[in-house]
Amino acid sequence: MSSTTSGPETSSDPGSNVIRKARSSVWRGVWTDHMGRTGVIMLGFVLFIILIGPLIFPFNASAFGSSASSILQGPSRAHWMGTTELGQDVFRQFLVGGRISLYVGVSATVIAILLGTGIGLVAGYYVGWRDTILMRVTDFFLVLPTLPLIIVLAALFGQSIVVTSLVIGLTSWPQTARIIRSQVLSLRERPLVLRARSLGARDVRIMGLHILPNVAPLIFANLVLVLSGSILAQAALAFLGLGDPVQASWGTMLHNAFNSGAMSEGAWWYVLTPGIGIVVMVLAFSLVGHALDRVMNPLRRGAR
């Protein structure tokens, strides 16, 4: 386990076509992996439904039922996935809600990855006091229980989707920072970095040009996992009543279903539709992440 860390020295500068070649082989690796391919197909399906879906399916999301008989109805030709406790169309809410779940997940992930990469890069590159301080902070946030912290922040700062994204993003970076730092620690001792430094390159240039491209695959593999985690966190937050009440995500739909007594009415369509949406979206990202990890983790590839 310990003998593999001093692997073969990398060839000099990573030329752009080398990176491009690596990228296409990663893509092929994911596609030939059974789980990876399943994930990609599921992901394509989900993205198609929530991005294109609202344009093709002619339902009205906010229309209320005209009478008591239109409340909590099972699936029918008029309402493919039944109706809500207010007589709204579940399928239409599902189509719109998915966008919000995805939007919050993606923007939280972008924040977390930027923070985590930046902190990991600086900590790993400038060992010494900067590393010590940054890693102490990282370890502190790593230990804090995430969901309780997110709940507290959302309760204090509000429930708009922007605040939710910020709150999840600002609490999901520590893992990424740790992973990036350990990789940068080994990269900074490689000949190409030493050579660039002896030629007088500035730190920012070395980090951006020589180190960042080499940790990019790692960032990418980590990104997919952070994304699944963010979507789950957003769903939990919305279910606990801390979602945006105006822009209802899948989590908010489940909150409404649960609190309106849809469960005891046996309105399974109202619960299963958004729930399965979350599961399929998260599972698709997890499968792709799993496959990426297999393809890009050289240790595991050797072990197979």
Add this chain to the structure above:
Amino acid sequence: MSVRYLARKMITLAITLYVTVSFNFLLFHVLPGNPVQLLARSGHFDAAARTQLIKLFGLNHSLLVQYFTYLNDMAHGHLGFSYIYREPVTTVLGSAVGNTVLLVGTATVITVIVGVWFGVVAAARANSLTDASITVTSLSLWSMPDFFTGMILIFIFGVWSHVFPVSGIESPGLTTGTFGHVFDIGRHLILPALTLTLVNAAEFSLITRNTLVDVLVEDYIVTARAKGLRRHVIIWRHAVRNALLPVVTATALYVGMILGGAIQVETVFSWPGLGLLTYNAVEQRDYPVLEGSFLLFAIAVIATNFFADLLYQALDARVRET
């Protein structure tokens, strides 16, 4: 484990706890939009009442004085007064802690056993159909939000069939002695504990599998195989022992996650623990209770990590420090 190591760990623990308490102060008393200021500023009070409130919360003092007052309160176990229950926060939390420990404790024990077992089975037949189906099942369960898993179980066992109770910790008006009471709580415990287990066992099975797959190609396993040892002896006696170390660390790290899951599961099943308390505190904006329960969650996770570190030291000679 040397005394010096233990002393150093204790100092780190003390510092972490101090930082956590200060972080809590920052969140609830300093940052803009903090509940104390909001309450004092809200328009529902006349000038006299407002002055009184400001005095009550010590807002007329400087932040530094407020901070030291806060630390002093913490040191004496004063966590404030609940807006809703009209009782000290410590009393409110105290009545809920036991129920959460019962639920999380039961679920964690089952989770580790089930998760490790499935992980070992998957790794022992790495890249077989069994392995693939265990991994896919684990990933699917991992992808389910805890509260959604709970809702599905409610549909199956509470709505479509009435096998288990789906709400609360005991049946109201039950008068059948101590044994009947324990049995009743046990019945109520089944679905919440099953939910937590389903979601988290997946995580453990994936960790165990991946570590074990790496361990199984190591030289001493090849040696054991060459000696002609039986397959299950090699796996359970030689490999699992070493693969279990990351599981110990994982257990500590995932306590935070399991507690997060407990908030959702307690909400779904109305289990009267810290999670349901947190949910109600959020709903009713009962900030002192929210503050207290967050502090308790954080301390629980920090303490678990501390003990896991000690355990790890005791178990693994390779990381033993002096």
